[in-house]
Amino acid sequence: MRTSPALRAAALAATVTVLLPLTACSESGDKGGPDGPQSSPLAANAVEASSSSGDLASQKLTWKPCPAPSPEQGSGKAPSPLPGGTPWECSFMKVPLDYAKPGGETIELALIRARARNLDKRIGSLIFNFGGPGASGVSTLPAFGTDYDKLRTRYDLVSFDPRGVGGSAGVECETDRQLDARYETDGTPDTRAEVNAFVKDTKTFALACKKNSGKELPYVGTTNAARDMDLMRQVLGDKKLYYFGISYGTQLGGVYAHLFPKNVGRSVLDAVIDPTQDSAQASLGQAKGFQLALDNFTKDCADRGAACKLPGSTGKEVEQGISGLLARLEKKSIPGLGTRQLTQTLATTGIATALYSKETWPLLEQGVDEADGGNGALLLALADSLNGRSEDGRYDNSMAANAAINCADSKQRFTVDQTRAKLPEFQSASKVFGDYLGWSLMGCTGWPVAGAWKTPDVSAPGAAPVLVIGNTGDPATPYAGAKAMADALGKGVGVRLTYKGQGHGAYNSGNACVQKAVGGYLLDGRVPAAGTVCK
8 A cells, every 4th residue: 555545445345356265265374845846847738638639539440359458457368258159248448648749749538338238228338447546447347247247237347547647658667577566665663664665665766767767757646537438428429427436436427527517427436536635635535434344344253252253252352363463473474475574564554455345254254264373375465466467476556556546646746744743633543554555655755747636526516416325334335435526516417326345346335225315316316405415
C-alpha cells in the first residue's frame, strides 16, 4: 500500500480464483508542504472536453476474438465464452495523448465487450471500471462476467484499460527483480537506516517511472480518463454514458458526471471513494476501515471457538496474536514461496488482501495460522495477488499505473517529518494497519509530475440520477464515502443505497436486494428510493 488511496478491486478476484488451489498445496509441505505545486498539465483543460476530440469520435472499431491477457494485464488464458456461447471481443480505440492538442499524438486504449443478449431491447453499452486505479478492465470484466450477466439482457458489457494501464500505453517503471526488492523494503521504518532505505526506494521508483514512461505521466490522470470515456461513448454510438464504477471507478464516474452532466445516463457507483477527502484523509479512512474489517474477522473467529485455528477467546485476543506475529516478522522474516521470504510488510499486505471479502476470511485464518508455524507461503501469495505478481515472477503494471494515476491526481507531497507528524493519528486508528498506511503518504514524494487537485470536483447539476452504494463493512472504501459522494453530486443526482454487509463493494456480494435495485435501475430505469437499506 505504498501509493494507494484505494486498493485494487481486481485483487479480490485474483485472490479467490488463484489462491484456492494454492491453499491446498500450502497445507503439505523533497522539500515543500503537503499541497505541493499548484500547476498541472491536466488542470488547464478541465472544461469543453466533448468538443475537443475531433475526427476521433467518428472512428470505427474493429472487434476481434480476445487474445490471452498480456503480462502487463496480468497474464492468464484467453477469456472463455459466457454461458450460452457469447464470445468476448477486443478492440483498440484511439484517443489524444493531450486533449489540449486533439489533432496531435494519439495513444490506443484496449477495449473488451460481450454483446447484449436481446438486441431488440438493447439500451446501449454498459461501461465498467473496476478501480485501483490500475486494474485492467480487459482482464477483469471476463473474470466477473457471469456476475453481471443479468445486465447483458439489455446492454453490451464493455470495459477498458484506462490510459496508463495494461494494454493502454501502460506505464512502465521498474523490472520484476527490482519490484521484488521494492516490496521487501520495510514499509514501516523505525530506525534511521530503515527510513533512509524507504525514502531511497520511493525516489528510485519515481525516477524509473520518469525514465521509462515520462512522456505519458502528465496525461494519465482521472480527468483525461473521464474524457476518454466520453469519446468512447460517442464511438460506441450511445447518446448517454451508461456506467458501472467500482472503488476508484466511483471517483472516475463522479469526475465524468462533473465534466459531462448532460451526457450521464443510468449509472451505478459501488464501493464509493469519498470525494471530499484529500489523500491523507483517505488513507486515514482506510486505516479505520481495515481495522473495522479486522475487528469483524477476529470477533467471528473468537465466536467460532475451537473451530477457529487462531488462539484467543475474544476478538481482542485473536488480534493480539496477529499483532504478535507481525512483531516477530519485524525482527525476522520466515520462509515464503521458493527462495522468497515473508516479511512484516508483505504479511500486512497479505492480511489486508484477505479482508476484502468475507469469502476470503478462511484464507486469512489459514495464512496466519501457518505463518505462526513458520510457513509464510499463503500470506505471501495473498500479498502477491495485491501487488500484481504472478506465479512465474512477472508483475503486471497495476501498481505502476496506480502510482502514476494517483500522483497525477493528488497535489499532496509529504516529507519524512510531515509523515512522522501524522503517524500518531494513524496508529490510533489501527494498531495493525496504522504505520503501514501512514508511511504510504510518501508515495508521491519526488514524483516528476505535479498533481491536479487536493480533492476532485464531482458536482453534477442537471445530471441524471446516479445510484451510489455504500457497504457498512467495507475496509478499502469506508461507508461514509457513499453519503459524501451522493451529497457532492448534488440534490436529485446522488441517490444513496446502503448495504449492511462485509467486504469491498456490494453488488458482487450476491445480495439479492442490492442486485434487484441495481438491475431495476440499469435495465428498467426504476430509481430506488433514496436511503434504501439492504441487509
